[in-house]
Amino acid sequence: MPWHGLESDSADGASIHFSGCPRSSPWGPWNKQSTAPVKPDQIRRFRITHPYHPLFAQEFELVLHAQNWHEDRAWFHDATGHLRSLPAMWTSLVAEDPFNMVSAGRAAFRVEELLELVSLLHEGKS
Known part of the structure; x- marks a missing residue:
């Protein structure tokens, strides 16, 4: 019996889509998930x-690197x-921001951010 709002096109349920969504919808049909083990x-x-994460400088085996709620996350x-996740930008999976590399922690704000602050302050005075 299909879930409420879902329909299956095949006996094994491999092709499922939301009822009411067009067949060309990006949400269906879904592919079966692979259960093959990961090769070494x-x-x-x-x-x-x-630098302020309690697990700073520790190395972990990546379980999944994916978007979750519009955020790039690393699962380990x-x-x-325990399965944990954190923003991928806090890991070596993502290249460091060039501005941060050059500033080496000496600048608290970028020029664009300071200009935006000045603009906001001028708007607040008027």
Whole structure:
């Protein structure tokens, strides 16, 4: 029996779509998820690079690197085996922002941000 709002086009339920959505909808039909094990040469490791994160400089095995609620996130198992995630920009998976590399922590704000602040302050005075 299909879930409320979902319809299946096949006996095994491999092709499912939302009822009421056109067949060309980006949400359907879905592909079956692979259950094949990851090969050892496909294992990726990453390091947490955010200086204030409690796991800073520790290395973990990547479980998944994906968008979650419009945010690029890295999923991993911590030392206790719990599945955790954090923004990928806090890891070695994403290249460091060129501005941060050049400023080396010496600048608290970018020029664009300071100009925007000046604009907001001028708007507040008028």
